[in-house]
Amino acid sequence: MSLAESISEMEEAVRSLRRDARRRQVLDAAVAVMQRTGFHEMSMQALANEASVSVGLLYTYFGGKEEILLAAVLDILNSFRDQLRPAMDAVGDDPVERLAAGFRRYTEIVDENRDAVLLTYRESRTLDHAGLEQIKELEVETSAPLRDAVEAGMARGIIRSADPDLVTYDLMMLAHAWALKAWHFEPKYSVETFIRAQTALVLQSLIPPSRRSHYRHLVEG
Amino acid sequence: MSLAESISEMEEAVRSLRRDARRRQVLDAAVAVMQRTGFHEMSMQALANEASVSVGLLYTYFGGKEEILLAAVLDILNSFRDQLRPAMDAVGDDPVERLAAGFRRYTEIVDENRDAVLLTYRESRTLDHAGLEQIKELEVETSAPLRDAVEAGMARGIIRSADPDLVTYDLMMLAHAWALKAWHFEPKYSVETFIRAQTALVLQSLIPPSRRSHYRHLVEG
DNA sequence: ATTCACTATGAATTATCGTTCATTTTAGCG
DNA sequence: CGCTAAAATGAACGATAATTCATAGTGAAT
Numbered sequence: 058m059s060l061a062e063s064i065s066e067m068e069e070a071v072r073s074l075r076r077d078a079r080r081r082q083v084l085d086a087a088v089a090v091m092q093r094t095g096f097h098e099m100s101m102q103a104l105a106n107e108a109s110v111s112v113g114l115l116y117t118y119f120g121g122k123e124e125i126l127l128a129a130v131l132d133i134l135n136s137f138r139d140q141l142r143p144a145m146d147a148v149g150d151d152p153v154e155r156l157a158a159g160f161r162r163y164t165e166i167v168d169e170n171r172d173a174v175l176l177t178y179r180e181s182r183t184l185d186h187a188g189l190e191q192i193k194e195l196e197v198e199t200s201a202p203l204r205d206a207v208e209a210g211m212a213r214g215i216i217r218s219a220d221p222d223l224v225t226y227d228l229m230m231l232a233h234a235w236a237l238k239a240w241h242f243e244p245k246y247s248v249e250t251f252i253r254a255q256t257a258l259v260l261q262s263l264i265p266p267s268r269r270s271h272y273r274h275l276v277e278g
Numbered sequence: 279m280s281l282a283e284s285i286s287e288m289e290e291a292v293r294s295l296r297r298d299a300r301r302r303q304v305l306d307a308a309v310a311v312m313q314r315t316g317f318h319e320m321s322m323q324a325l326a327n328e329a330s331v332s333v334g335l336l337y338t339y340f341g342g343k344e345e346i347l348l349a350a351v352l353d354i355l356n357s358f359r360d361q362l363r364p365a366m367d368a369v370g371d372d373p374v375e376r377l378a379a380g381f382r383r384y385t386e387i388v389d390e391n392r393d394a395v396l397l398t399y400r401e402s403r404t405l406d407h408a409g410l411e412q413i414k415e416l417e418v419e420t421s422a423p424l425r426d427a428v429e430a431g432m433a434r435g436i437i438r439s440a441d442p443d444l445v446t447y448d449l450m451m452l453a454h455a456w457a458l459k460a461w462h463f464e465p466k467y468s469v470e471t472f473i474r475a476q477t478a479l480v481l482q483s484l485i486p487p488s489r490r491s492h493y494r495h496l497v498e499g
Numbered sequence: 500a501t502t503c504a505c506t507a508t509g510a511a512t513t514a515t516c517g518t519t520c521a522t523t524t525t526a527g528c529g
Numbered sequence: 530c531g532c533t534a535a536a537a538t539g540a541a542c543g544a545t546a547a548t549t550c551a552t553a554g555t556g557a558a559t
Binding site: 293296300326331332333334335338 | 537
Binding site for chain 2: 515516517518519
């Protein structure tokens with residue numbers, strides 16, 4: 058490779074980095090504004106102000122308003138996916154422990170991104186078909202570690218046999234409930250107590266009685 | 279009461295009936311348009327066309343666009359509330375049977391009003407504070423029969439003791455999941471099989487082993 | 500210093516839409 | 530058939546907001 062080529066490659070890389078930084082700047086601002094007002098009520102002017110850039114600049118980094126929404130949502134879902142498996146790996150091999158840790162982490166992430174979770178429920182309808190498909194695929198991908206743990210547990214007979222997919226989605230729904238029904242749960246529960254109570258309730262169903270004493274710390278709130 | 283007064287009262291009643299009919303006509307149209315396009319994308323012109331009335335008329339029956347949204351959502355939630363308890367009363371006194379019947383009916387209603395359920399999740403943010411409060415109150419009211427069954431079951435020791443409120447809301451979330459995640463469940467489940475599978479899963483957690491044989495028809499899909 | 504490519508600006512454009520209101524139609528009644 | 534009040538109409542208004550584009554700044558290379 059020639060020197061000139063190396064230099065041009067580095068320049069390319071620098072530009073790409075700057076581009077990413079700007080995009081993130083806009084996306085963060087977008088999430089912030091949307092959590093205050095909602096997507097439709099967010100004017101491009103308001104977004105530009107929040108991000109400290111001009112309106113015109115938004116259009117050099119994104120195709121339009123809807124593309125910003127999609128990018129913001131995908132950004133969030135990606136961080137979901139990337140954080141789940143590591144948290145589960147940290148607790149070892151036992152499928153039940155992995156499942157409990159996964160549910161815990163998932164719910165914590167929901168808590169840390171409550172507005173973002175609500176956003177995905179509220180605004181998905183706005184997206185076009187391609188965008189929706191991307192979101193659905195990411196959701197399935199994200200849930201994979203949980204499903205793996207459920208299946209592993211069933212294979213070893215530690216988890217009562219049932220449809221692993223149904224169990225996985227139910228767990229996700231209960232985690233989402235923390236964001237969707239915060240107005241109802243918040244007065245009585247903290248994230249911590251919510252997680253404990255749900256874990257106890259769910260595992261009661263999933264672990265056969267004979268195995269239950271092994272997991273007393275999880276089954277009893 | 280004079281004859282004149284009687285007549286004027288009847289006229290009043292007739293007018294009120296006509297008003298209600300017109301309001302329902304508009305509300306039905308609104309739900310239809312919103313399920314196609316979403317609230318923000320629905321123009322008053324489009325709504326007027328769907329309802330076969332003029333734009334101006336909308337404003338003689340409703341205060342504005344947002345008031346139509348609120349009315350539509352409340353209409354739906356009211357029908358939820360009115361249909362649940364009768365279905366539970368039909369199966370008798372046993373709390374577990376009542377709970378299962380309640381969950382079944384609730385999920386069926388969700389299925390019959392899928393778009394409407396999605397609407398409440400998508401568009402609640404749009405409503406003002408007073409509107410939101412009304413919705414939350416209705417949701418709590420609707421869930422009351424389920425909660426009653428749960429509490430009755432716990433009092434009699436037929437249902438494992440836990441936070442009845444948490445159990446109730448979890449059940450509602452799982453029913454809502456049928457609408458929220460239809461894209462995921464629909465290929466594999468029908469409403470019927472979905473209800474059976476969820477019922478089995480949930481009751482496994484709620485009924486102590488000693489009692490389980492009594493409810494084999496519910497616990498086994 | 501000048502050029503050049505890239506980045507950024509924000510006023511102007513264009514379009515849509517919620518709301519109003521002057522006007523017309525309808526229905527009931529003497 | 531008029532008469533009146535209620536019901537209904539839809540063009541016009543005013544406001545907002547997404548998008549474009551002519552213009553300006555920036556800084557590295559010649």
